[in-house]
Amino acid sequence: MSELRFEEALARLEEIVRSLEQGEATLDEGLVLFEEGVKLARFCNEKVDEAEAKIEIMIQEGQIETFEVKEQ
Amino acid sequence: MVFVQPISVSQLTKQIKAALAHASLQDVAVEGEISNFVHHRSGHMYFSLKDADSRIKAVMFRGRNQRLSFFPKNGDTLIAVGSVGVYEPNGEYQLYVDLLLPQGIGDLHIAFEQLKAKLEGEGLFDSKRKRALPTLPHRVGVITSPSGAALRDILNVLQRRHPGVKILLFPALVQGEGAPDSLIQALSFAQNTDVDVLIIGRGGGSFEELAAFNNEGLARAIAQSSIPVVSACGHETDFTIADFVADLRAPTPSAAAELVVPLREDLLVSVTSFQNRMVNALQRRIESERRYLKRLRQNPVLQKPEHTINQRRQRLDELWTSLGRFHRHAVVLRREKLAGVVGKLETLSPLNTLARGYAICQNDQGLILREAKQVSLGEIVHVTLREGSLSCTVEGKKP
Numbered sequence: 001m002s003e004l005r006f007e008e009a010l011a012r013l014e015e016i017v018r019s020l021e022q023g024e025a026t027l028d029e030g031l032v033l034f035e036e037g038v039k040l041a042r043f044c045n046e047k048v049d050e051a052e053a054k055i056e057i058m059i060q061e062g063q064i065e066t067f068e069v070k071e072q
Numbered sequence: 073m074v075f076v077q078p079i080s081v082s083q084l085t086k087q088i089k090a091a092l093a094h095a096s097l098q099d100v101a102v103e104g105e106i107s108n109f110v111h112h113r114s115g116h117m118y119f120s121l122k123d124a125d126s127r128i129k130a131v132m133f134r135g136r137n138q139r140l141s142f143f144p145k146n147g148d149t150l151i152a153v154g155s156v157g158v159y160e161p162n163g164e165y166q167l168y169v170d171l172l173l174p175q176g177i178g179d180l181h182i183a184f185e186q187l188k189a190k191l192e193g194e195g196l197f198d199s200k201r202k203r204a205l206p207t208l209p210h211r212v213g214v215i216t217s218p219s220g221a222a223l224r225d226i227l228n229v230l231q232r233r234h235p236g237v238k239i240l241l242f243p244a245l246v247q248g249e250g251a252p253d254s255l256i257q258a259l260s261f262a263q264n265t266d267v268d269v270l271i272i273g274r275g276g277g278s279f280e281e282l283a284a285f286n287n288e289g290l291a292r293a294i295a296q297s298s299i300p301v302v303s304a305c306g307h308e309t310d311f312t313i314a315d316f317v318a319d320l321r322a323p324t325p326s327a328a329a330e331l332v333v334p335l336r337e338d339l340l341v342s343v344t345s346f347q348n349r350m351v352n353a354l355q356r357r358i359e360s361e362r363r364y365l366k367r368l369r370q371n372p373v374l375q376k377p378e379h380t381i382n383q384r385r386q387r388l389d390e391l392w393t394s395l396g397r398f399h400r401h402a403v404v405l406r407r408e409k410l411a412g413v414v415g416k417l418e419t420l421s422p423l424n425t426l427a428r429g430y431a432i433c434q435n436d437q438g439l440i441l442r443e444a445k446q447v448s449l450g451e452i453v454h455v456t457l458r459e460g461s462l463s464c465t466v467e468g469k470k471p
Contacts, residue, residue, distance in 0.1 A: 005206075005210075006206075006207060006208040007206060007207045007208065010207065010342070010343070010346075013343070013346050014346060016350065017346050017349045017350050017353065020349075020350055020353035020354055020357070021349065021353045023353070023356075023357060027357060027358070027361055030354060030357055031354070034350060034351075034354050037346070037347075037350045038347075038350075041343055041346060041347045041350075044339075044343045045340070045343055047208065048208070048236075048336055048339045048340055048343065049236070050236035052236055053231060053235055053236060053237070053238075054238045054239070055227065055238075055239045055241065056238075056239070056240050056241065057218065057240070057241040057242075057243060058240060058241065058242050058243075058261055058265070059243070061261050062264075064240065067218075067239075067241055
């Protein structure tokens with residue numbers, strides 16, 4: 001799931017929720033969907049919880065450094 | 073006087089037209105008063121522009137005048153931007169107007185309006201071209217002055233809304249002669265990074281100070297960017313060309329940061345809400361399957377299977393009893409019948425006949441004799457009585 005983007009995960013999760021709410025799948029299918037949904041929810045939560053703030057500045061093309069915000 | 077071959081009126085007119093096609097008469101801005109204004113049924117506007125000493129005929133075709141934000145009328149002093157040409161059929165020179173602007177507007181404004189009309193005409197502002205921003209950007213790119221207030225505001229808002237967001241800053245000049253190129257270069261650097269949304273902007277300023285963001289080159293660079301661009305150029309009310317071309321316009325740099333990154337809490341709430349809905353939906357489903365199962369189990373067939381069996385047993389007994397009765401009845405009938413037959417049989421038995429005194433007469437060969445002519449005189453016949461038998465000689469017979 002590392003290549004999965006947050007948006008896509010959230011969209012798929014929403015799809016699964018709707019599917020389960022409409023109740024069209026069999027109980028077996030429903031359980032499989034639920035499992036997928038749980039994995040996606042976990043992934044989304046992890047993405048949201050990433051608290052490592054990182055501000056960088058590109059001083060020249062291809063050269064990136066950490067940026068210190070100067071208080072003015 | 074030299075005699076020259078005469079040319080036709082059309083030829084002369086064409087020469088005049090060519091002479092007036094000089095560059096200095098193209099894309100001119102003329103200030104004058106509107107008179108003889110006619111808005112033709114075709115949509116084209118015909119009028120004259122005049123001042124104290126001269127007048128010139130003008131036409132603004134429908135395609136151009138549709139975009140006017142005001143309605144020109146006689147007496148208005150306006151600035152008409154357009155080109156001089158010749159209308160051959162009646163030998164008149166006139167001003168073909170592309171833009172009509174209110175009086176007092178400066179060079180910069182005229183240039184702005186011209187560029188805006190031009191780029192709009194090319195479709196660069198079309199809403200269909202505008203891309204959606206990512207819900208949660210992996211990395212936000214910011215193109216602005218590294219020392220301006222705009223950057224501070226953007227960083228503050230981004231970090232407040234979503235502490236974990238990654239930011240990459242592309243410093244640029246936002247004012248002065250070098251600004252457009254600096255901004256264009258920053259945009260170009262950004263294309264090769266993993267930034268998935270860009271904020272380009274600066275703090276507030278006068279129309280002149282914002283000039284870099286009205287630059288044609290910058291507008292085209294924004295249009296060509298493969299990364300969605302949010303423009304944030306200072307004032308709430310001013311619009312720059314960059315604002316029109318960008319995928320989204322924010323009234324201020326802080327507003328741009330809000331548009332670009334969702335509130336972390338909101339995202340968490342969404343995900344939690346989905347989780348809850350999923351769990352509830354599954355629970356309801358399981359519950360409904362359980363109820364169905366319960367209903368099935370309560371069906372009497374499954375509840376008391378002996379009941380059915382007993383019913384069947386009882387029926388079986390009844391049938392058996394019926395069968396028994398029928399059988400005995402049948403036996404009795406047969407016995408009676410048998411007795412009847414036996415009785416008859418006994419009556420017909422020769423032994424019975426013999427008992428009554430009759431005798432059976434047979435010849436020597438054993439043939440039972442019924443008629444006298446079956447024997448001759450002197451033959452031996454055998455007579456069987458009820459008890460014992462006789463051998464006799466025929467002494468006489470009749471007939």
